[in-house]
Amino acid sequence: MIKAEIISTGSEILRGQIIDTNANFIAKKLFELGIDLEHISAVSDDPEYLLSTLKLALSRSDLIITTGGLGPTEDDITYITIAKALNLKLIKYPAAEEHLRKILSKTRGEINSSNLKQAYLPEGAKVIINPYGTAPAMLLEKDDKIIYSLPGVPWEMKKLVEENLIPYLKEKFPPAVIRKSKILKVTGLGEASVNELIRDYLNKQTNLSFGIYANPEDIQVQIIAQAPNEKEAEELLKQSADRLTEILGNYLYGSDEQTLEGVIGDLLKSKGLKIAVAESCTGGMLGEIITRVPGSSEYFQGGIISYSSLIKENLLNIPPEIIKEYGEVSEPVARLMAEKVRVRCYSDIGIGITGIAGPGGATAQKKVGLVYLSLADGKDTMVQKHQLFGDRHLIRLRASRRALNMLRLKLQQCP
Amino acid sequence: MIKAEIISTGSEILRGQIIDTNANFIAKKLFELGIDLEHISAVSDDPEYLLSTLKLALSRSDLIITTGGLGPTEDDITYITIAKALNLKLIKYPAAEEHLRKILSKTRGEINSSNLKQAYLPEGAKVIINPYGTAPAMLLEKDDKIIYSLPGVPWEMKKLVEENLIPYLKEKFPPAVIRKSKILKVTGLGEASVNELIRDYLNKQTNLSFGIYANPEDIQVQIIAQAPNEKEAEELLKQSADRLTEILGNYLYGSDEQTLEGVIGDLLKSKGLKIAVAESCTGGMLGEIITRVPGSSEYFQGGIISYSSLIKENLLNIPPEIIKEYGEVSEPVARLMAEKVRVRCYSDIGIGITGIAGPGGATAQKKVGLVYLSLADGKDTMVQKHQLFGDRHLIRLRASRRALNMLRLKLQQCP
Numbered sequence: 113m114i115k116a117e118i119i120s121t122g123s124e125i126l127r128g129q130i131i132d133t134n135a136n137f138i139a140k141k142l143f144e145l146g147i148d149l150e151h152i153s154a155v156s157d158d159p160e161y162l163l164s165t166l167k168l169a170l171s172r173s174d175l176i177i178t179t180g181g182l183g184p185t186e187d188d189i190t191y192i193t194i195a196k197a198l199n200l201k202l203i204k205y206p207a208a209e210e211h212l213r214k215i216l217s218k219t220r221g222e223i224n225s226s227n228l229k230q231a232y233l234p235e236g237a238k239v240i241i242n243p244y245g246t247a248p249a250m251l252l253e254k255d256d257k258i259i260y261s262l263p264g265v266p267w268e269m270k271k272l273v274e275e276n277l278i279p280y281l282k283e284k285f286p287p288a289v290i291r292k293s294k295i296l297k298v299t300g301l302g303e304a305s306v307n308e309l310i311r312d313y314l315n316k317q318t319n320l321s322f323g324i325y326a327n328p329e330d331i332q333v334q335i336i337a338q339a340p341n342e343k344e345a346e347e348l349l350k351q352s353a354d355r356l357t358e359i360l361g362n363y364l365y366g367s368d369e370q371t372l373e374g375v376i377g378d379l380l381k382s383k384g385l386k387i388a389v390a391e392s393c394t395g396g397m398l399g400e401i402i403t404r405v406p407g408s409s410e411y412f413q414g415g416i417i418s419y420s421s422l423i424k425e426n427l428l429n430i431p432p433e434i435i436k437e438y439g440e441v442s443e444p445v446a447r448l449m450a451e452k453v454r455v456r457c458y459s460d461i462g463i464g465i466t467g468i469a470g471p472g473g474a475t476a477q478k479k480v481g482l483v484y485l486s487l488a489d490g491k492d493t494m495v496q497k498h499q500l501f502g503d504r505h506l507i508r509l510r511a512s513r514r515a516l517n518m519l520r521l522k523l524q525q526c527p
Numbered sequence: 528m529i530k531a532e533i534i535s536t537g538s539e540i541l542r543g544q545i546i547d548t549n550a551n552f553i554a555k556k557l558f559e560l561g562i563d564l565e566h567i568s569a570v571s572d573d574p575e576y577l578l579s580t581l582k583l584a585l586s587r588s589d590l591i592i593t594t595g596g597l598g599p600t601e602d603d604i605t606y607i608t609i610a611k612a613l614n615l616k617l618i619k620y621p622a623a624e625e626h627l628r629k630i631l632s633k634t635r636g637e638i639n640s641s642n643l644k645q646a647y648l649p650e651g652a653k654v655i656i657n658p659y660g661t662a663p664a665m666l667l668e669k670d671d672k673i674i675y676s677l678p679g680v681p682w683e684m685k686k687l688v689e690e691n692l693i694p695y696l697k698e699k700f701p702p703a704v705i706r707k708s709k710i711l712k713v714t715g716l717g718e719a720s721v722n723e724l725i726r727d728y729l730n731k732q733t734n735l736s737f738g739i740y741a742n743p744e745d746i747q748v749q750i751i752a753q754a755p756n757e758k759e760a761e762e763l764l765k766q767s768a769d770r771l772t773e774i775l776g777n778y779l780y781g782s783d784e785q786t787l788e789g790v791i792g793d794l795l796k797s798k799g800l801k802i803a804v805a806e807s808c809t810g811g812m813l814g815e816i817i818t819r820v821p822g823s824s825e826y827f828q829g830g831i832i833s834y835s836s837l838i839k840e841n842l843l844n845i846p847p848e849i850i851k852e853y854g855e856v857s858e859p860v861a862r863l864m865a866e867k868v869r870v871r872c873y874s875d876i877g878i879g880i881t882g883i884a885g886p887g888g889a890t891a892q893k894k895v896g897l898v899y900l901s902l903a904d905g906k907d908t909m910v911q912k913h914q915l916f917g918d919r920h921l922i923r924l925r926a927s928r929r930a931l932n933m934l935r936l937k938l939q940q941c942p
Contacts, residue, residue: 127554127555128551131547133549140543143542149543150576155567160564395815400811414838416831417816419830426871458837472821
């Protein structure tokens with residue numbers, strides 16, 4: 113089994129100015145190809161450090177993928193340093209020069225010596241023309257070692273990985289094991305409780321591995337199946353997903369690329385129902401999330417952002433005396449928000465959110481994080497009271513997500 | 528000058544399941560302290576690889592900061608491996624054990640041998656009790672080398688960095704050079720144009736360095752001043768910021784932690800004005816952004832999410848014949864959205880957004896990305912037409928940001 117290593121170059125990574133997301137993207141792809149990635153290093157644009165990092169990598173790894181340092185400036189030292197590490201000359205590649213001239217003629221009209229530097233690569237390299245920018249990528253095979261160099265610009269790098277690196281690796285190293293993974297998405301339950309619920313099952317598995325990741329939006333359970341061939345891996349994965357789906361029950365809302373708002377959209381479309389929202393503390397967030405789904409106009413009518421009591425009274429027609437008696441953040445106001453917005457916005461279902469997102473606005477009785485969520489369908493109105501934790505953003509996000517989940521459970525319940 | 532190095536442990540980083548944001552956070556802090564960070568490595572939870580990475584780090588760096596691998600499970604091998612790398616014993620620290628028992632008694636009530644593992648650290652370590660979790664951090668000084676180990680849970684790590692690592696480093700290594708940095712935030716201009724505008728100035732500077740970063744929200748220009756003392760660094764930074772502020776003019780909306788919505792909030796408060804929004808394609812996003820600011824209820828009344836024409840007609844009172852004649856995405860509809868929502872929501876200023884966020888909904892005349900933004904103040908109504916690029920999310924985000932910027936410019940104009 114080959115050992116892979118990623119080297120990201122760029123002083124801006126070491127200064128904390130950018131996060132190295134390139135390494136993460138490549139790591140994910142290598143994992144899917146069944147290639148073991150053992151090291152990721154980030155190193156500044158310093159010839160000495162890069163050289164020692166490259167030499168170390170050549171001593172311990174079979175496949176070295178570099179990103180960055182292919183530009184036209186003084187800082188861009190990847191190719192010259194690779195050449196030094198392997199005792200190779202830098203030579204001018206006509207294909208790279210031609211591409212460079214073509215690209216630059218479109219944008220700046222002329223080529224100078226600093227641009228021309230990008231046409232020089234280590235001797236023996238296979239130049240990979242980069243249609244998305246000026247910096248050519250490179251594949252260099254020497255003494256059982258492989259170096260694959262990619263530009264640092266994320267979208268150029270991604271394109272070249274998809275179009276060149278992955279096909280190359282698939283052919284060069286037909287995977288010995290196939291890894292398939294699936295993510296199950298859970299909401300309405302904390303990480304510890306998810307853990308508790310599935311721990312016994314997880315501990316009994318041998319050909320599978322698992323990961324549990326907590327996000328502000330949900331808990332994700334990743335299943336990784338490993339098998340000698342695609343079919344067996346798929347089967348293992350399916351069995352495990354089926355069993356976990358059973359265990360997680362209603363808490364499971366989707367898998368892989370599915371989103372909570374997408375799942376709800378599908379339910380609403382299949383039932384032919386329309387919804388509307390009345391939002392106070394979330395200020396539009398719930399509507400924003402619902403309308404992330406292309407085609408959501410089919411079921412989302414719109415809503416009222418009732419951030420002030422004036423809007424609650426005049427657009428939602430909530431009697432001022434109710435607001436006065438119970439307060440804007442209260443069960444009766446939440447109830448009326450859902451009921452009124454349902455009618456005012458010509459919908460089958462109305463959803464209301466009112467709460468204290470903080471940091472201000474709390475009273476002795478009502479703490480920051482107190483949120484009422486409501487759902488009215490014309491027959492019944494349900495209201496949930498939550499005491500949410502986190503900062504202003506998290507409270508608003510959690511309130512919106514819980515409102516969506518309330519809607520999902522409601523829609524899954526009714527025939 | 529000391530050389531620092533970060534080692535992040537965790538197989539999930541190498542599999543591409545999580546992005547190593549911890550290293551970025553620490554890198555930023557070291558940069559501010561004037562400490563040179565030369566290497567960042569990520570390594571899997573494999574004793575052999577971690578050991579060789581640690582040995583290498585000890586051979587080339589003075590300060591080694593590790594994150595992760597401090598938990599109670601089999602995979603958590605940081606302390607045992609550090610002990611091995613330095614030929615030290617692992618010993619039980621009573622303070623760590625006591626803290627562990629205290630935390631676990633609150634949550635699970637009992638302690639088992641796997642928990643107890645977390646009380647064992649290398650001999651000679653200074654235990655740093657972690658009030659935010661079970662895993663104790665550690666400072667180990669030996670033979671002119673310093674190892675500082677932090678937990679991998681981001682928010683625990685961040686707290687411990689702020690409260691322990693930074694004060695320790697400040698005292699141990701009083702900075703030889705002071706680095707001060709400031710970020711200027713620009714909107715309404717692309718990266719290339721910002722570059723063009725400030726290039727001549729940047730090229731003339733010697734004691735300053737610069738970075739330009741393009742985000743979906745804005746362009747950020749970072750100024751880094753380096754000087755022997757705080758005062759000189761501050762002065763350099765101020766001079767440069769003043770000059771760039773002059774050059775960037777109206778495109779500059781704020782600096783450092785300022786946000787566009789925060790700047791607008793301050794303007795509205797100082798002028799005593801109230802606003803409301805009518806949103807179609809953004810579905811609530813503009814309201815959500817405006818209400819990110821604590822205390823925004825002082826100037827944000829609320830609004831209407833007019834995602835369907837029914838809402839435009841009945842809640843915004845836009846005549847159906849206008850929608851029929853010009854379409855929902857049109858100059859006249861945008862104009863009326865701002866004007867009507869201003870009145871309906873008892874505001875001084877109304878803002879409207881209508882557009883085609885895609886991927887569906889385009890016609891031969893109206894492409895995806897066509898957006899009308901409007902602003903009505905009771906005297907005039909302005910409407911801007913934009914053809915925005917990007918996917919659905921980016922189009923919505925850019926439409927919201929441009930609407931905010933239109934509001935900012937309007938507010939800065941009027942006395």
